[in-house]
Amino acid sequence: MTQYTFALDLVNDPELIAEYEKYHSNVSSEIQQSILDAGVTKMQIFRFENRLFMIMEVDDTFTFERKANMDATNPKVQEWEQLMWKYQSAIPGAKENEKWVLMKQIFDLKK
Incomplete structure (x- = not known):
């Protein structure tokens, strides 16, 4: 498993x-299926104030x-992404038109 x-x-x-x-409390089955079809096995989103963190297992x-x-060939995904831009704001350091920015892991506690 990769995360x-x-x-x-x-x-x-x-x-x-x-x-x-509210939108994320009832994500359509088409959007959920598109995520699963891409090889994502688990996805969680967390919020603090206006900052979001997403953990994705694939x-x-x-x-x-x-x-x-x-995603580019799925009309439902494109519709969803357009709608979500109303609420999203690129994080500092993101490239133009980049939404979710991949974070670098800097610590991993293992027993």
Whole structure:
């Protein structure tokens, strides 16, 4: 199992943040299936204020390129991504039009 961690900011507006959370409490089956089809086996999103952290576990079929290609050809995913931009704000240091930024692991406690 491979795990990736990402960060993203939300527009710092309590009403928009509440709407964003509401959308994520009932993500459509089409969006969920597209994530699973890309090889993601587990995905969690956490929020503090307007900062989001996502932990994504993937299987051996997952690649970022494959997921990007699948997303680009899926009208439901494109519709979802357009809608989400209303609430999202690129994190400092993100490239132009980049949403979720891959985080670098700097510590791992193992027993």
